[in-house]
Amino acid sequence: MDNEVKLVSGAMVALAVATAALVVMPYMEVRDIQPRPGLKPYTSAELRGRGVYIANGCVYCHSQQPRDRNFGPDFERGWGRASVPGDYIYDKPHLLGSMRTGPDLFNIASRQPSKDWHLGHLYQPRAYVPGSIMPSYPFLFTVKDAKEAEKEGEQPVSLPPAYAPNVGQVVVPTPEALDLVKYLLALNHTYPVLPPAPKP
Amino acid sequence: MDSAILSLLGAFLLSIIGLFVFIWSSRKGLLVENPKAASVIFARGEIGRVDDPALADAAQDSMQAAALEPGHPLHVADATELQDRIASDQSSAFPVFMFIAFACFWLLLGSLAGLTSSIKLHQPDWLTDQAWLTFGRIRTVHLTAVLYGWISNAALGMMLWLLPRLLRTHLHGAIWSMLGGALINMGIAAAIGAISSGWTDGMEYLEIPWQIAILIFAGFVLVILSVLYTLVNRKVEHLYVSVWYMVAALLWISLLFVVAKLPGVHTGVQQATTNWWYGHNVLGLWFTPVSVGAIYYFLPKIIGRPVRSYNLSILGFWTLAFFYGQVGGHHLIGGPVPGWLTTLSIVQSVMMVIPVVAFSINMGATLKGRMHLARYSPTLRFMMFGGLMYFASSLQGSLEALRSVNQVAHFTHFTVAHAHLGAYAFVTMVLFGAIYFMMPRVLNWEWPYPKLITLHFWLSAIGIAIYFIGLSAGGWLQGVAMLDAARPFMDSVTLTLPYLKWRTAGGSLMVLGHIVFVGHFLAMALRFGPTRTGAALFWQNNKRELAHGQ
Numbered sequence: 001m002d003n004e005v006k007l008v009s010g011a012m013v014a015l016a017v018a019t020a021a022l023v024v025m026p027y028m029e030v031r032d033i034q035p036r037p038g039l040k041p042y043t044s045a046e047l048r049g050r051g052v053y054i055a056n057g058c059v060y061c062h063s064q065q066p067r068d069r070n071f072g073p074d075f076e077r078g079w080g081r082a083s084v085p086g087d088y089i090y091d092k093p094h095l096l097g098s099m100r101t102g103p104d105l106f107n108i109a110s111r112q113p114s115k116d117w118h119l120g121h122l123y124q125p126r127a128y129v130p131g132s133i134m135p136s137y138p139f140l141f142t143v144k145d146a147k148e149a150e151k152e153g154e155q156p157v158s159l160p161p162a163y164a165p166n167v168g169q170v171v172v173p174t175p176e177a178l179d180l181v182k183y184l185l186a187l188n189h190t191y192p193v194l195p196p197a198p199k200p
Numbered sequence: 201m202d203s204a205i206l207s208l209l210g211a212f213l214l215s216i217i218g219l220f221v222f223i224w225s226s227r228k229g230l231l232v233e234n235p236k237a238a239s240v241i242f243a244r245g246e247i248g249r250v251d252d253p254a255l256a257d258a259a260q261d262s263m264q265a266a267a268l269e270p271g272h273p274l275h276v277a278d279a280t281e282l283q284d285r286i287a288s289d290q291s292s293a294f295p296v297f298m299f300i301a302f303a304c305f306w307l308l309l310g311s312l313a314g315l316t317s318s319i320k321l322h323q324p325d326w327l328t329d330q331a332w333l334t335f336g337r338i339r340t341v342h343l344t345a346v347l348y349g350w351i352s353n354a355a356l357g358m359m360l361w362l363l364p365r366l367l368r369t370h371l372h373g374a375i376w377s378m379l380g381g382a383l384i385n386m387g388i389a390a391a392i393g394a395i396s397s398g399w400t401d402g403m404e405y406l407e408i409p410w411q412i413a414i415l416i417f418a419g420f421v422l423v424i425l426s427v428l429y430t431l432v433n434r435k436v437e438h439l440y441v442s443v444w445y446m447v448a449a450l451l452w453i454s455l456l457f458v459v460a461k462l463p464g465v466h467t468g469v470q471q472a473t474t475n476w477w478y479g480h481n482v483l484g485l486w487f488t489p490v491s492v493g494a495i496y497y498f499l500p501k502i503i504g505r506p507v508r509s510y511n512l513s514i515l516g517f518w519t520l521a522f523f524y525g526q527v528g529g530h531h532l533i534g535g536p537v538p539g540w541l542t543t544l545s546i547v548q549s550v551m552m553v554i555p556v557v558a559f560s561i562n563m564g565a566t567l568k569g570r571m572h573l574a575r576y577s578p579t580l581r582f583m584m585f586g587g588l589m590y591f592a593s594s595l596q597g598s599l600e601a602l603r604s605v606n607q608v609a610h611f612t613h614f615t616v617a618h619a620h621l622g623a624y625a626f627v628t629m630v631l632f633g634a635i636y637f638m639m640p641r642v643l644n645w646e647w648p649y650p651k652l653i654t655l656h657f658w659l660s661a662i663g664i665a666i667y668f669i670g671l672s673a674g675g676w677l678q679g680v681a682m683l684d685a686a687r688p689f690m691d692s693v694t695l696t697l698p699y700l701k702w703r704t705a706g707g708s709l710m711v712l713g714h715i716v717f718v719g720h721f722l723a724m725a726l727r728f729g730p731t732r733t734g735a736a737l738f739w740q741n742n743k744r745e746l747a748h749g750q
Contacts, residue, residue: 004431004447007439011448011521015455015485018525021544022477023459026470029538055398057336063611067534071607073685083536088468093402096472098531100611100682101321103689125324131694133324139331 035089038191042090042183049183052140052176054093061134063097064106064187080107080190087189102134109188118181119157119173127163140177146170238506240440241366241497243281248274250504252577253640254647263576267504269569284368284435291370292361293642295378299357300635300642301725302385304718306349309392311711313342318707322700332396340395340407347482348408348416349388351623352453354631355490356381356423359446361638362497363427366443367434373426380422387415401461403471405479410461417461420454441513445493448521453486469536476528483622484524488590491630492516492559495587498637500566502580503573508565516558523551530601533610549601556594563587578653582633585661589625593618608683613696613703614675617668624710625664632660632717639724648729649720656716663709666702674699 042050053059066074068082075081083106088094112118120127123141125134141157143165149156149172156170165171173181239247250267252260268274317339320326327333356377364371371377391408394400400407408416427450431443460466460478500507507513529537529545567584574581596618600609609615636653640646647653674696681692723729 004439007444007447008451010518011451012455014518014521014525015452017522018477018481018528019459021526022528022541023470023474026473026538026541027466030468030470054400054402055337056331056334057340057400059402059404060336060339065535071534072683076685077689085469085536087536088472090468092467092471094468094471094475095402096469096532096535098404098611098615101613101693129690131690133321133693133697133700135320135324135335136328137334138328139334 030085033086033089036086036191036193039087039089039189042186045179045182046186047183048176049179049181049186050095052180053095053183056137058105059095059097061097061099061101062103062105063100064104065096066104066106074104077103078107078111079104080110081193083189084193086193102132105184105187106189107187109185110190113185115181115185116158118184119177120159120163122177122180123157123159123171123173124163127160137177140174140180141171142174143169144172234510235506237438237440238500238508238510240436240438241442241501242277242504242506243285244278245275246277246281246504247506248272248504249277250502250573250577252502252579252637254579254636254650254653255577256646256650259576259650263573266576267570267573281368285365288364288368288370289361289641291374292364295371295374295381296357296361296638296642297725298378298381299353299360300639300721302381303350303353303357303631303635304721306345306353306388307714308718310342310345310350311707311714313338313345315704315707315711317342318700318704322697322704331398337396337398340400341392343405344388344391344395344407347405347623348391349385351487351627351631353381353385354635355449355487356384358494358631358634358638359427359450359490360423361642362442362494363430363446366436366440366497367430368436369430369434371426372429372433376422377426380419380426383415383419383422385419387412387419390415403475405482406460406475408461410463413457413461417454417458420450420457424450424454440497441507441510441517442493442497444514444517445489445496448517449486449489449493452481452489456481456485472532472535473529473537473541476531477525478528480528480531481525483619483627484520484527487623487627488524488594489517489520491586491627492520492590494630494634495559495563495583495590498579498634499563499583499587502577502583502637503567503570505566505570507562508568509562512558512562516555516562519551519558520555523548523555527552527597527601530606533601533603533606546601546603550598552594552598556591556598560587560591578650578657579633579637581657582629582636585657586626586630586633589621589629593621593626596621608676608679610679611682612675612679613671613699614679617671617675620664620671621668624660625668629660632656635721639721643724645724645727646729647720648723652716652720656713656720659709659713659716663706663713665706666709667706670699670702670706674702 065083066079066081069075071082087106088096117128121129122137124136125132126136144154144156146156146168149170154170154172156172159171248267248269250260250263252263255263264274316327316333317335320335320338324335331337360371360374360377387408390412394409394412395407399409401409427447431447456478460474466474496507496513526548527545529541530549533542533546535542571584574584599605600615600618609618636647677699678692678696681687681695682689
């Protein structure tokens with residue numbers, strides 16, 4: 001232990017082994033994967049919405065990786081089949097997530113396809129899910145005079161009366177909120193990934 | 201070939217390699233204990249002398265009295281070697297102070313951000329009007345500030361202070377390391393601003409936008425240059441084990457950072473594996489080796505007794521180097537990644553038991569019969585607490601990687617609690633101890649209010665205990681509820697609420713501790729407190745003048 005060359009080279013070999021296993025080999029293994037016909041690239045609006053999802057750190061509470069049926073009841077909860085590498089071809093950065101403070105969102109569009117629900121839920125989650133601990137996102141909306149909003153041709157968010165603003169006012173989504181919902185409504189990976197079973 | 205045959209073949213090959221390594225090591229005499237190498241941290245005649253600069257003279261005296269063993273009379277330490285050490289300390293004082301001061305600032309900011317995020321999880325409508333205060337952003341500000349701001353700065357400061365001492369030379373290229381520090385902290389400040397405003401690369405632990413990461417990387421390169429320059433200009437033949445841990449860690453983190461941040465290379469699932477290769481290695485190949493290296497220096501130095509088994513520490517280093525790097529895949533168990541990858545990571549996670557046990561046996565044996573000194577020495581308390589928590593968190597990590605445990609713990613607060621056991625109870629506590637040891641020598645001034653050190657210790661220790669126990673229990677119940685298809689998902693949310701509040705309670709104590717710590721640090725830097733004759737430097741009454749560098 002008295003040679004700095006040994007130190008540096010040993011340390012580098014150790015790191016190289018780890019990098020080969022966790023970075024290079026996965027790269028070689030998944031680089032040639034083709035997307036399934038059911039998977040479409042994101043549209044510009046969806047990509048903008050994905051940006052809003054990333055900027056506000058949705059990934060810290062919501063995973064996007066339903067697990068296999070023998071590993072948890074993800075399928076029973078309606079979160080969809082186990083995901084495969086091909087599902088993530090267009091994901092940059094990946095948003096697999098590591099927490100489920102809230103539910104998995106990989107197939108949120110298939111179980112909750114309503115745009116109104118999503119907008120209202122972002123404005124005040126507890127209006128739709130009692131006991132939810134998701135933050136509300138008032139900064140993705142503006143509260144406006146109802147008449148003014150109508151004149152501007154805005155489409156207000158429909159909210160349960162208990163959570164609506166004062167009389168004469170409406171909640172109008174910002175473009176960010178609309179894009180985010182477009183992204184959420186694109187999260188649908190229910191297309192089949194396995195070839196159909198051979199006929200007997 | 202099926203996997204059973206492959207694993208049998210693998211085990212056979214491993215045993216053969218192991219046998220050759222064993223034969224080689226006994227030929228090289230590596231199995232013979234090497235007390236001389238373990239003693240290089242002491243000056244001639246210094247063994248047996250306790251050393252805790254955080255203590256005033258009288259307290260140091262009573263600690264020494266408690267450490268005396270019959271048949272081992274105290275010797276006078278070699279004055280020239282002490283003189284060299286003073287020169288080393290002086291050469292690094294300014295850069296070290298700079299890094300530690302930045303670290304303290306980020307610690308305070310980061311822990312306030314952490315407390316805010318913790319409260320938000322049970323008060324979801326609190327502070328929601330501003331985008332930068334939303335949970336997803338303030339949580340990431342917390343992570344960036346404490347991981348990159350606090351731990352990395354404090355680790356760099358500690359490294360720059362220890363290396364000249366261990367290499368018995370002055371810090372070469374000090375100005376470069378300071379320039380590096382300026383770049384790193386500019387980068388961190390910019391990154392926190394970017395994340396608050398919603399500009400992020402979007403991956404856990406890698407949120408810092410790559411454009412800003414260039415600054416941080418450049419800063420690290422400058423620090424590395426200074427460190428390597430010091431290393432090749434050393435005046436000792438033997439490199440103490442702490443040098444191995446620290447220099448390797450510094451090279452590792454820089455390479456990890458640059459590979460993980462390469463823009464435009466990673467995508468999809470492969471990006472996820474890279475993400476966790478990096479995410480776990482930040483802890484495994486940066487925080488852990490730096491902190492373990494620190495314990496290998498400070499703990500023996502404080503109690504005045506060399507490490508019991510030097511070879512065991514070397515074994516710990518190489519096993520850590522080869523096993524820890526590959527554990528990251530256990531974050532993707534059950535995910536859409538190749539099965540061999542998660543299996544490899546699980547195996548290596550379990551192999552991590554070896555370096556941890558090697559470390560723990562070694563520290564236990566070194567401390568044997570001197571544990572009572574923790575009653576006297578505040579820095580020893582921090583070091584012992586940190587060392588014990590390294591053992592606990594690493595063993596817990598090995599268990600958590602097992603599929604059966606992971607199935608429950610994954611995606612829950614249990615993992616968050618585990619992360620804090622590692623990054624706080626282990627790493628941060630060791631860094632606190634190191635700072636309490638270093639600063640009197642860096643600033644030539646004693647800690648003005650020694651009682652505050654004890655207060656800080658207990659606030660932090662009790663705080664993290666509440667945090668960890670509460671959140672682990674809540675996280676486990678959350679995982680169990682989530683796996684039960686008969687229970688609605690909302691069950692797993694509502695049942696965590698009391699535990700999330702406990703986390704806030706524990707976190708508040710920790711923040712309080714940090715306020716005490718940073719306040720004390722400021723008081724010291726501004727020369728507050730009772731007037732003293734100067735720092736109780738090398739604690740030898742007849743050699744006090746040495747202490748002042750006269």
